[in-house]
Amino acid sequence: MIAGLEEITDGTIAINGRVVNDLPASKRELSMVFQSYALYPHMTVRKNLAFGLQNLKMDRAEIERRVDEAARILQIEPLLHRKPRQLSGGQKQRVAIGRSIVREPQLFLFDEPLSNLDAELRVQMRVELASLYERLKTTMIYVTHDQVEAMTLATRIVVLRAGRIEQVGTPEELYTKPANLFVAGFIGSPKINMFDATVTGTGADRKLNLGDFGTYPLPPELAEGHERMTVCVRPEAIKLDSGSVQAEGRVRLVEYLGSETIVHVDLPSGTPLIFQTHQMEKHRVGEVVRVGYDPADQHLFDADGQRLMLGETLVA
Amino acid sequence: MKNTKARNASGYMFLTPWLLGFFLLAIGPILVSLYLSFTRYDMVGDPRWTGFDNYIYMFTRDRRFWKTLEVTFHYVLFAVPLRLIMALSVAMLLDKGLRTIGLYRAIFYLPSLLGASIAIAILWRQLFSIDGVVNQVLAVVGIQGVGWITNPSTSIYTLIILAIWQFGAPMLIFLAGLRGIPRDLYEAADIDGTSRFRKFYAITLPMLAPVVFFNLVLQIIEAFKIFSPAFIISNGTGGPADSLLVYTVYLFNEAFKFFRMGYASALAWVLLLIIGLFTALAFATSKYWVHYENERD
Structure with a gap:
């Protein structure tokens, strides 16, 4: 055209x-x-x-x-x-x-x-x-x-799906503030981790329940009215034995790439998780590891897959 | 070892019908006709060896041989390029991604199926006769027609028009060839602002050259072998004034009317050489104008 x-x-x-x-x-x-x-x-x-x-x-x-x-x-x-x-x-x-x-x-x-x-x-x-x-x-x-x-x-990327524009932005914007689950999943390799979550409680006591990662408070600035969410965390934001939100999982696959290693983990519920590490330590298939992240690194999406914004502006 | 032999034997068994057909109906008659071309043979008595007499007579004393060559070359010279141009033009018109293309293809191919039939040749005679449809149409616009077939200077053109009308087979091949040209090339040309004419001669024609070449060779061979329309339209005589005496009609008459099978065989071999020569010429020139994408260098 x-x-x-x-x-x-x-x-x-x-x-x-x-x-x-x-x-x-x-x-x-x-x-x-x-x-x-x-x-x-x-x-x-x-x-x-x-x-x-x-x-x-x-x-x-x-x-x-x-x-x-x-x-x-x-x-x-x-x-x-x-x-x-x-x-x-x-x-x-x-x-x-x-x-x-x-x-x-x-x-x-x-x-x-x-x-x-x-x-x-x-x-x-x-x-x-x-x-x-x-x-x-x-x-x-x-x-x-x-x-x-x-x-x-x-310098600017337009993400299209089935002829419709999903997001327009710089590569950095698309990576750090994906407008929806499609963009979050499309941009970034290895692929971003996605966890289904439910919201419990009301007002300042609202909490996110992620199953394997337990329950932790929702950011207070988030508008009310969301019962189901998807929590996304980039593989590089997931750390071994650290982070305020943690879960245990079993290593399913290890991809050693030289400068980094990509580890595929199955969480107890069966949800897959990928994390990326630059540390030289070797992981073995079947090994039980403890992985975690900080909520500051998470991306929240509503039940329709749209980004829930926490006081940020987004070009879309 | 035994197994291999058994396998080969069964292979030859399956081949036998074809081999029999090939040797008895193709190679056999070809070799026999080569032998007969050096004989005098009236199909009743035994062939009598005459050496190169038939060939010498043909080239030195037989005026009708030169006339038939003239008529045949005249026909080939016009019928082949005009039929190819017609076929390519219609193929290009049809190459527009029409939904009803199958129907059009069938309609345009129909004359080729009918064209070689006796009925069409008879119809052609009617169309171009002095009181035929062609003259009636011309009379409407005030043109006084002639007897197209009875007039020696126009009769060959009725044959050529019939040939053009039978453009179906080369058209189908052209259409397939046109379909094979990547659309990207035309899109790139559109972005470059290429005119329609330049797209045709700088992209379509060169890309289609192998198909043009294939059609050209087939049409040359077919045109030299023209027989039934000329035979029917001229009532088997090649007339008027030998104006429709194409090579095969002359050959047929020599063989089956005058029972000069030896001479007819010599004529057949000369035709084979002429067709071979023109085909070889087409192949020899093809390296200058036919481009093959997967050609080895």
Whole structure:
């Protein structure tokens, strides 16, 4: 829709303040990098890069200059005479990006550009895209299912589910103040811990009952009227043998990653819990451990999965 | 070892019907016709060996041979490209994701199913006769028609129009080819502001080149072998004034009308060489214009 390849049924799309609803794709001054690269297989890399510029009836020397410049930036100069089938996945992706760059657009659209690459190359290209952004400083709209890409590349993230916006914010906002359970669960790896809780008592005596973690007071500033809640705690906020709220559990799985270890624990009720530790001590499967957290690190969500705010403001 | 032999034997058993058919009905007659092409054979007596006489006569003294070549080349030169253009045009019109595409495909394919039939050739004769539908329609707009089939200078074009009308088979292949072109390429072209015309010649045609090539070779072969419409429309004579004397009609008449089977066999071998030559030519030029995505370098 932003690119103009599909018509919108409602609302307004503006680029740099200019409403582009009725403009064809080519007049929107944007360029797009496709997941499938969409390179013309019968053309050389040079011709692929020049194709869009030729449509603009641009001077040949200028086309050459822009193609050479893009090739230099993306380090694909030795590949200019090759055809796409002679390129690796990463090289094809560079050419696809190059085709966008040469047009010097006001806006780049990236449609899951790294999805077809293997893990190692994806990390490498991610870094290159970040440096490209630093170099060009042109707005980029980047669609991804990979939250690591989203968190590392974005200045602002829009989380969409089934076509609806769940939250808009900086990576930090999304991580520290997720607007709802979907965002809480989507952002962060390993995944955030979620515990069902009930509220007992009234007024200042209200308490959260979490089952395995027992009962502890609710923050007094929280509005009344919530009987059921979901308490979420990030894996890194869960500590071994510390925290004011604690429970015992049995280690089910240990993922040793070198600099950190991810430990999967089953609580007595069967609820799974994940915690992350940087300590070198080894955990064994079957071992009983005591884990805990501080209520200050918890995120509270109502029965509908919306964040319960404790005097904080949220962009949503 | 014994097992392997037994397995192979059963394999050959299953192959036998095909092998019999291939050797008795294909390879056998081909070799026999090669032999006959060097003989004089009236299908009654024994073939008499005459060496290269048939071929020498064909190229040096048989004027009708050169006439039939002229008619056939004329037909191939027009029918093949025009049918391909028609097929590609309709395929592109149908390649719009219509819901009723199956119906349209069937409708457009119908002439190809009917086209080779005797009935259609007879119908064609009626359509283009002096008082046929074509002339009646022309009369409405004030044009005085001619006897399209009886006029030697126009008769071949009725045959060419029939060929164009039978665009169904190459159209289906083009349609499948068009479906195989990734939509992303057109979307990328749209964002780049590519005109329709440029999208056609810079994306569609090159991407479709293997399919164009395939259709071209098939159509060349088919066009050189045109027989029944020409035979029926010309009442089996190839007339008027040999204007519909396509190669196979001439060959058929030599064999089964004048019982010169030896000479007809020589004609058949020359046709085979001509078709082979044009097919080889198409293959030889293909490296300059056919692009295969998975080609090895």
